[in-house]
Amino acid sequence: xxxxxxxxxxxxxxxxxxxxxxxxxxxxxxxxxxxxxxxxxxxxxxxxxxxxxxxxxxxxxxxxxxxxxxxxxxxxxxxxxxxxxxxxxxxxxxxxxxxxxxxxxxxxxxxxxxxxxxxxxxxxxx
Amino acid sequence: xxxxxxxxxxxxxxxxxxxxxxxxxxxxxxxxxxxxxxxxxxxxxxxxxxxxxxxxxxxxxxxxxxxxxxxxxxxxxxxxxxxxxxxxxxxxxxxxxxxxxxxxxxxxxxxxxxxxxxxxxxxxxxxxxxxxxxxxxxxxxxxxxxxxxxxxxxxxxxxxxxxxxxxxxxxxxxxxxxxxxxxxxxxxxxxxxxxx
Numbered sequence: 001x002x003x004x005x006x007x008x009x010x011x012x013x014x015x016x017x018x019x020x021x022x023x024x025x026x027x028x029x030x031x032x033x034x035x036x037x038x039x040x041x042x043x044x045x046x047x048x049x050x051x052x053x054x055x056x057x058x059x060x061x062x063x064x065x066x067x068x069x070x071x072x073x074x075x076x077x078x079x080x081x082x083x084x085x086x087x088x089x090x091x092x093x094x095x096x097x098x099x100x101x102x103x104x105x106x107x108x109x110x111x112x113x114x115x116x117x118x119x120x121x122x123x124x125x126x
Numbered sequence: 127x128x129x130x131x132x133x134x135x136x137x138x139x140x141x142x143x144x145x146x147x148x149x150x151x152x153x154x155x156x157x158x159x160x161x162x163x164x165x166x167x168x169x170x171x172x173x174x175x176x177x178x179x180x181x182x183x184x185x186x187x188x189x190x191x192x193x194x195x196x197x198x199x200x201x202x203x204x205x206x207x208x209x210x211x212x213x214x215x216x217x218x219x220x221x222x223x224x225x226x227x228x229x230x231x232x233x234x235x236x237x238x239x240x241x242x243x244x245x246x247x248x249x250x251x252x253x254x255x256x257x258x259x260x261x262x263x264x265x266x267x268x269x270x271x272x273x274x275x276x277x278x279x280x281x282x283x284x285x286x287x288x289x290x291x292x293x294x295x296x297x298x299x300x301x302x303x304x305x306x307x308x309x310x311x312x313x314x315x316x317x318x319x320x321x322x
Contacts (some may be wrong), residue, residue, distance in 0.1 A: 026267075028173060028176055035173065039168050039172060042168050045197075046198065101283065
């Protein structure tokens with residue numbers, strides 16, 4: 001008996017018949033002219049994209065971001081070095097300044113009781 | 127052996143081994159802005175890309191639109207593609223996404239205006255109208271994903287893994303969808319004669 005139905009009880013047969021039916025239903029257009037025309041339409045749309053100003057902008061986004069990152073890093077390094085140099089200068093100036101005379105480094109002894117009393121009265125004695 | 131493995135792909139990709147530049151070189155050239163190289167990639171892949179889109183959308187016209195959208199997306203994303211990866215798999219995933227987007231947009235539009243007739247696919251004059259009509263109606267009753275899986279597998283010969291990658295689903299889900307789609311079609315078409 002010939003197979004008169006699209007499907008039988010046999011799964012393997014079903015797959016083949018179904019595939020044949022589907023293939024005929026989903027057949028792509030044949031003929032090179034159709035595909036040449038489709039390719040031309042696709043490339044025409046691609047060309048439209050290429051001509052857009054945003055393409056040029058998009059092309060510069062990455063280099064611009066990279067340049068900005070490099071500038072930020074350079075600025076950070078420069079600031080760090082400047083601060084370090086300031087610290088070095090401050091330390092150097094402190095270490096290299098002339099020694100304070102012993103007489104001024106030590107709290108001068110009060111000359112007499114009178115002076116001590118005056119300072120106490122005017123609140124400047126510490 | 128599956129049914130798909132016996133299918134003759136009459137519109138398979140053209141060979142790129144007969145003296146023409148290999149695909150990787152074309153991709154690199156296209157990434158450097160050579161539109162001729164991208165045109166060659168379009169020529170190499172457009173038939174297969176159409177088949178992927180056609181498996182997902184409902185009409186030939188929508189498949190054409192999806193193919194164009196897909197290639198446009200691919201062109202814009204080309205600089206992010208790694209040339210050592212298989213270009214076809216990447217491109218067909220983009221095609222599948224473009225097609226699924228189109229299906230979603232159509233669903234929103236069709237919710238407002240219902241078509242009077244069910245659109246028929248590209249017509250082969252040698253095929254029985256009745257069989258085509260019944261098969262087409264049965265396919266409309268499947269989900270978009272089930273329809274895509276059965277066409278991609280049984281017509282285009284993609285493996286479950288490739289289909290899963292294209293549609294963004296696990297391989298097991300693609301396998302399960304195929305099983306359910308076949309069962310549904312078998313149920314819907316049990317009274318259709320194959321010699322119609």
